[in-house]
Every structure is written in structure tokens, then in C-alpha cells.
Amino acid sequence: xxxxxxxxxxxxxxxxxxxxxxxxxxxxxxxxxxxxxxxxxxxxxxxxxxxxxxxxxxxxxxxxxxxxxxxxxxxxxxxxxxxxxxxxxxxxxxxxxxxxxxxxxxxxxxxxxxxxxxxxxxxxxxxxxxxxxxxxxxxxxxxxxxxxxxxxxxxxxxxxxxxxxxxxxxxxxxxxxxxxxxxxxxxxxxxxxxxxxxxxxxxxxxxxxxxxxxxxxxxxxxxxxxxxxxxxxxxxxxxxxxxxxxxxxxxxxxxxxxx
Amino acid sequence: xxxxxxxxxxxxxxxxxxxxxxxxxxxxxxxxxxxxxxxxxxxxxxxxxxxxxxxxxxxxxxxxxxxxxxxxxxxxxxxxxxxxxxxxxxxxxxxxxxxxxxxxxxxxxxxxxxxxxxxxxxxxxxxxxxxxxxxxxxxxxxxxxxxxxxxxxxxxxxxxxxxxxxxxxxxxxxxxxxxxxxxxxxxxxxxxxxxxxxxxxxxxxxxxxxxxxxxxxxxxxxxxxxxxxxxxxxxxxxxxxxxxxxxxxxxxxxxxxxx
Numbered sequence: 001x002x003x004x005x006x007x008x009x010x011x012x013x014x015x016x017x018x019x020x021x022x023x024x025x026x027x028x029x030x031x032x033x034x035x036x037x038x039x040x041x042x043x044x045x046x047x048x049x050x051x052x053x054x055x056x057x058x059x060x061x062x063x064x065x066x067x068x069x070x071x072x073x074x075x076x077x078x079x080x081x082x083x084x085x086x087x088x089x090x091x092x093x094x095x096x097x098x099x100x101x102x103x104x105x106x107x108x109x110x111x112x113x114x115x116x117x118x119x120x121x122x123x124x125x126x127x128x129x130x131x132x133x134x135x136x137x138x139x140x141x142x143x144x145x146x147x148x149x150x151x152x153x154x155x156x157x158x159x160x161x162x163x164x165x166x167x168x169x170x171x172x173x174x175x176x177x178x179x180x181x182x183x184x185x186x187x188x189x190x191x192x193x194x195x196x197x198x199x200x201x202x203x204x205x206x207x208x209x210x211x212x213x214x215x216x217x218x219x220x221x222x223x224x225x226x227x228x229x230x231x232x233x234x235x236x237x238x239x240x241x242x243x244x245x246x247x248x249x250x251x252x253x254x255x256x257x258x259x
Numbered sequence: 260x261x262x263x264x265x266x267x268x269x270x271x272x273x274x275x276x277x278x279x280x281x282x283x284x285x286x287x288x289x290x291x292x293x294x295x296x297x298x299x300x301x302x303x304x305x306x307x308x309x310x311x312x313x314x315x316x317x318x319x320x321x322x323x324x325x326x327x328x329x330x331x332x333x334x335x336x337x338x339x340x341x342x343x344x345x346x347x348x349x350x351x352x353x354x355x356x357x358x359x360x361x362x363x364x365x366x367x368x369x370x371x372x373x374x375x376x377x378x379x380x381x382x383x384x385x386x387x388x389x390x391x392x393x394x395x396x397x398x399x400x401x402x403x404x405x406x407x408x409x410x411x412x413x414x415x416x417x418x419x420x421x422x423x424x425x426x427x428x429x430x431x432x433x434x435x436x437x438x439x440x441x442x443x444x445x446x447x448x449x450x451x452x453x454x455x456x457x458x459x460x461x462x463x464x465x466x467x468x469x470x471x472x473x474x475x476x477x478x479x480x481x482x483x484x485x486x487x488x489x490x491x492x493x494x495x496x497x498x499x500x501x502x503x504x505x506x507x508x509x510x511x512x513x514x515x516x517x518x
Contacts, residue, residue: 167453169493173444173503175465182474183473186475192422205384215438219439220434233356243516254503
């Protein structure tokens with residue numbers, strides 16, 4: 001397969017991130033030429049959608065492309081990069097937490113394109129609104145990666161490795177832990193025969209507020225007010241869930257001390 | 260002031276909750292006749308807005324009204340109820356955590372109308388979409404309160420005291436703690452010279468997902484994947500913030516054990 005006719009992208013991985021970046025790359029004028037996945041099924045589906053060829057062997061990857069986009073699990077990126085036999089192409093991974101230089105063994109200019117968003121195949125998202133954190137092995141590569149990223153999204157942030165790690169850690173708090181707290185709340189409601197619907201407007205408004213003002217300014221609640229009576233009652237209610245009681249006490253202490 | 264001409268409401272308190280319920284009551288056909296607040300300024304502003312009379316002395320409250328809506332701080336409700344001299348009217352507080360029977364000393368049918376939402380004067384909200392949790396001293400009062408609540412909102416939930424307390428506790432997780440986690444994330448970004456804008460789309464999408472599917476199903480991240488390497492690195496990054504490291508470890512442990 002030749003790439004002379006324009007820019008081509010090879011997708012390595014066919015999960016949530018690849019599924020969202022593929023159509024964005026196509027809109028930016030890329031041809032998706034191959035989709036690799038060791039699990040054939042997801043690669044076949046994404047390949048069909050994008051008009052690419054599904055590939056189940058790394059050895060079958062074409063030796064040249066504009067972009068090799070590695071969107072596999074964090075702990076598989078390094079070993080995969082070692083196996084790549086690429087003659088020419090920009091090699092990029094999409095992880096928030098994996099170091100840039102695990103891509104060095106690929107022997108090509110390399111970088112990171114980390115979409116700071118929760119991507120799942122089930123939910124449509126406008127990639128133009130997704131913050132893309134980029135990083136590259138050298139200035140020339142950064143320039144090339146930035147040009148591509150800016151075609152995919154209106155919000156491109158060149159970060160260094162330390163900043164990317166901090167952004168990823170911040171995302172753990174803003175997404176993983178908040179979502180887990182939604183789940184705790186859902187369980188507390190369910191134990192009392194109450195529907196989760198009761199909390200959905202509050203969850204949405206809490207997030208909407210964060211779009212409007214610094215979250216520290218929006219803080220409310222018994223911990224902020226140092227309302228010890230209410231907090232004590234809540235801890236009693238959480239007797240059956242000692243770890244949630246611990247989380248409650250710790251988060252409340254931190255809120256009280258911060259404000 | 261007579262109430263024969265229609266339904267009248269007396270607002271006791273002129274904070275965020277009163278400011279949001281007042282226009283909703285007016286739209287439901289209530290006349291706001293008085294607004295009480297010990298701090299004259301906020302009462303005067305809300306009274307002006309609603310065409311009511313501002314009152315700074317409890318003794319100046321009219322003896323009869325359809326509804327006395329107590330929307331003051333949690334720990335002030337009980338002592339205030341003892342001082343009320345009402346001849347006729349439904350006395351209601353709006354707190355998630357205060358018991359119903361602190362209103363008993365008012366000597367009138369009483370209830371709770373707890374809006375399960377984060378209300379602030381700065382942000383407009385459609386009260387029709389705000390879940391209202393109601394509770395009352397007896398069946399007849401519950402019926403009357405339900406009728407009023409259903410005119411204010413499309414989402415009215417009659418709860419008992421235990422359920423209301425659970426809903427309030429769940430709201431602490433879904434609002435107070437998530438908002439604090441946004442603030443932690445903002446600080447982590449700021450320490451690395453990164454703008455909070457980087458996280459806003461993720462925060463919104465995380466909340467939007469919870470409108471669509473049970474949060475437990477939407478869970479992602481290193482704790483879910485039991486990715487010990489990433490978690491270890493994150494804890495190192497949090498060295499300067501021992502309590503956030505503790506929160507990180509505890510939340511991660513809970514996610515790992517839940518899934």
C-alpha cells in the first residue's frame with residue numbers, strides 16, 4: 001500500500017480511543033489504511049467503518065505511513081513499540097501516563113497525542129472540543145504533530161512529560177474518583193429504595209458550575225460550614241460501609257482545612 | 260394582611276434556597292407577602308423582587324399564611340421554630356439533614372420541602388426540573404404539601420426521614436466531595452502551570468455519562484485495571500500533598516475492591 005497519494009494513518013489498537021480518533025483523522029483528510037488489533041473482531045469493525053484493512057499480525061503492518069497511532073493498553077505500548085518494523089512514519093501513543101521514550105525502539109520520530117477525555121464507543125463526542133495534550137521527541141516532530149493535532153481539535157496543549165503526568169493525575173480526581181463517588185451515592189440511594197434519578201440533576205449542575213467558576217469558590221456543605229453534628233450523623237449512617245466512612249471523614253477534613 | 264384573596268407565602272430566610280423558591284411559588288400562583296431575614300439587606304432585595312414586605316423582626320410576621328417557608332441555616336431552624344407565633348399555616352423547612360419534628364414547637368401542621376440541588380443566587384435554574392423531597396407531620400399535611408410541591412417541580416419525591424437523610428448523604432458524595440475533587444484537580448494543574456480549561460470537558464462528560472448509564476458501569480482508570488505501576492507513580496507525584504495521597508489510595512482501593 002503506497003502513501004504517496006496523501007496522508008495515511010495506521011491505527012494500532014481498535015478500542016475506544018482509536019474508534020474516536022479514526023473519524024477525526026478522516027475528517028482531517030487522512031486515509032486510514034490499516035487497523036491492527038490482536039483481537040480481530042474490534043479491528044475488523046473499525047476497519048470496515050473507516051474503509052481500512054484489518055490486520056492481526058504486527059508483521060503485516062505497512063512499512064511507511066504518515067502516522068502510526070498506538071492506542072493500546074498502557075502496559076502493552078512499550079513491548080509493542082519494540083516489535084514495530086517501520087521504515088518511515090511518525091509514531092505516536094495516546095496514553096496520559098506512559099513515558100514518551102518507550103517509543104524510542106521504534107526508531108522513528110515519535111510523540112504523544114493524549115486526548116484528555118473519557119472516550120467510550122457508546123457515546124458520540126465532538127473531537128474538535130476534546131483537549132489534546134501533545135509531546136514529541138524533537139522540535140521538528142512536535143511541529144508536525146501539532147499541525148495534525150490542530151486539525152483534529154481546537155484545543156491543543158503542548159505539554160512536557162511532567163505536565164502530562166500531572167494532567168493525567170488531575171484527570172483521575174476529576175473523572176475516576178468523582179465517578180466512583182457517583183457510584184457510592186447510587187448505592188446509598190438504592191439501599192434506601194431511592195432511584196438514582198434523584199441525584200442526576202445535582203450531578204449535572206455540579207459539573208456545569210465548574211465550567212463557570214473555580215470549583216474552590218463553588219464549595220458548599222457541612223464540612224465547609226464545620227457542621228460537626230451533621231457530619232457525625234453521616235458517619236453513623238455509614239457504619240455499614242467503613243471505607244466510605246473513612247473517605248467521608250478524610251474528604252471532609254480536607255475541605256475544612258482548605259477553606 | 261389577609262390571606263383570603265388567595266394563597267400567600269411567608270419566606271423566612273432570604274438566601275439561595277429562598278431566592279430560587281420565591282419565583283417558583285409566584286409562578287404557581289402564590290403571593291409572597293413577607294420576607295424575613297435578620298440580615299436586612301438580603302431580605303430587602305428579595306422582598307423588592309417579589310413585591311413582598313421585608314421584615315427584620317420575627318414578631319412582625321403575619322399570624323396567618325398558606326405557607327411559612329423556613330430557609331435558614333440548618334442549625335438555626337429549631338430555635339427559630341420555637342419563636343414563631345403562627346395562628347394558621349403550613350410550616351415547612353427546606354433542609355436535607357434537619358429532622359421534621361424540630362418544627363413541632365411552631366404548633367402547626369409542618370413538613371419538609373428539600374430541593375435536592377445546588378442552588379446559588381448567581382446561577383439560574385429551572386425549578387420544574389429540581390427534585391423536591393417532601394415529608395410531613397401527617398397524611399393530610401403531606402397531601403397539601405405534595406400539591407404545592409407538584410406545582411413547583413415535575414419531580415416530587417415523598418420520602419421518610421431516614422430516606423431524606425440518605426439522600427442528603429448521597430448528595431454530599433455527588434456534590435460536595437466531587438466538587439472538592441475538582442478543586443484538587445485544579446490545584447494540581449495550577450502547580451504545573453496548566454489551565455483548568457484542560458479538565459472542563461472531562462468534568463462535563465463524566466457528569467453527562469452519569470445521566471446515561473449507572474456510574475458503576477462507566478468506571479475506568481488505573482484502580483479499576485489494578486495498574487499498580489501507574490498508581491505508585493501517582494502517589495509519588497502526590498508526595499507534597501499527603502492527604503491527597505491518602506484520598507488517592509483510599510479511593511483507588513475502594514474502586515479496585517468494588518469491581
